[in-house]
Amino acid sequence: MKKKIVFFHLLNNFTGSPQILRNVIETAIKEGYPVELYTSSTQGFLSGIPGVNYRPNLYRRYPNRWITLFTFFTSQLILAIVLLRHLGEKSIFYTNTILPFSAIFAGIMMGKKVITHVHENEVSPRILDRFLFWWVRNLSTTKIVVSEFLRSNPKLGQKDIILLPNAVNSRITKHAVPVTWSSASFTVLMLASLRPYKGIDDFVQLSHRLPGIRFILVLSDTDTEVGKWKKNLVLGSNIEIFPVQEEVIPFFKKSHLLLNLAHPDLWLETFGMTVLEGFCFGLPAIVPTLGGVAELVDDEVNGYKIDYTQADLIESKIQDLAKNPDLWERLSKGALLTSQNYTLQEFERKVSGILNS
Structure with missing residues (x-):
């Protein structure tokens, strides 16, 4: 029987790192590994995976960052004690992100193989960044990274x-039908x-610059948090802002251009x-000039x-794509071709090799 993998x-x-971990977990289950998962009881991409034995994690976030930090270290202390149940057990520890440092420590102390799937380039505050990266x-x-940019850290x-x-x-690819250009509802x-x-204020400003174009902003935060932010905004009739969504496929289907306006000087x-x-x-996408994206x-x-x-150049490129169907279609075909280089099948093949090595 294969070793258990404890994630x-x-x-x-419903953010990127738990979504990727779900792909890893489902691959492990396909390969016949028994799987346990320590995570929060909140709803997200890691909820309801068939074949997973769930274990509670007491971490949660608060509006006050210092309370969140206290909760983080408290949860890690409790986790380190709880993990004694795996002493003497034949298992592999797989930590997703650099944050569960007590699992790294406990795994090494118990003589286990510890895999850390790194998604972060840095965390805040700086002292925590240095602390966590030291453990990793x-x-x-084994350390897994998601981009060449991150590997060079x-x-x-x-x-x-x-x-x-x-x-x-596969949840995305099964429903991914190429969109068609439209000047009337670009x-x-x-x-x-x-x-x-993340550039959310810049996105709102672009909507003011281009009143004839429709803008949609989907945030990974609650309706209450989004509502508080929106109170301080002046919004035009051409922009819609949504709180966290369990399913984002409908938004992709009615869009024509994707923006990532993250600030490389800060993130x-x-x-x-x-x-x-x-x-x-x-x-097609407009993205920053630096980073893995x-x-x-x-x-x-x-x-x-x-x-x-x-901002002037971004505005100009959006106008070009909204007015020139030939340009948009050429970039759209390029986007589709690029997506074929990141298939789930290739991802699963690589994950299997890592787990079976």
Whole structure:
């Protein structure tokens, strides 16, 4: 019988890292591994996976970052004690993101193979960043990274690093029908979290600049949090803002261009999952010039790499795509071709090799 794989992920929600972990877990189950998962009881991509034995994780987020930080360390202390149940057990520990550091420590102390799936380039505050990357760099048996950009991070060291680009879940690809260009209802889509460095305010400003174009912003935050943010905004009739959505496929289907306006001076995207998902529907993308997300886009092939500070240029490119169907269709075809390089089948093949090694 194969070793059990014990997975760890702090906060289950509808963001990129739990979605990728679900792909890994489903691959492990297909390969015949018994699976346990320590995660929060919140709803997200990790909920309801057949064949998974769920274990509770006490971590949760609060509006006050210091309370959140206290909860984080408390939950890790409790987790370290709880993990004594795996002492003497033949199992592999698989931590998703660098945050579950007590699982890394406990796994190494119990002589287990510890795989850390790294999605972050940095965390805040800086002292926590240094603390967490030390554990990953020095104690993880194997480190998985999602992009070449992340592999070059010196905080990870140079040894035992495996590149595993993210893949689009079959839930997306089954419903991914290429969209068609429309000048009458040309729509610009952005999916982001409610953080200023994600470019959400810049997106709103673009909607004011281009009143004849439709804008849709889908946030990964609650209706209450989104409502508080919207109170301070002046919104035109051409923009819609939505709170967290369990299913984003309908938004891709009615859009024509995807934006990522993250601020590289404050935050560097390590991959760009929403961009890749948009490519499956033939949506060209405008993304930052730096970070892992920039690896997905080639200028004039499937979109453009433009810094968020160049608002005039971004506005000009949106206008070009909204008025020129030949240009849009060429970039749309490039987006579809790019998406074929990140198939779930190839992802599963690589995951199987890592788990079976």
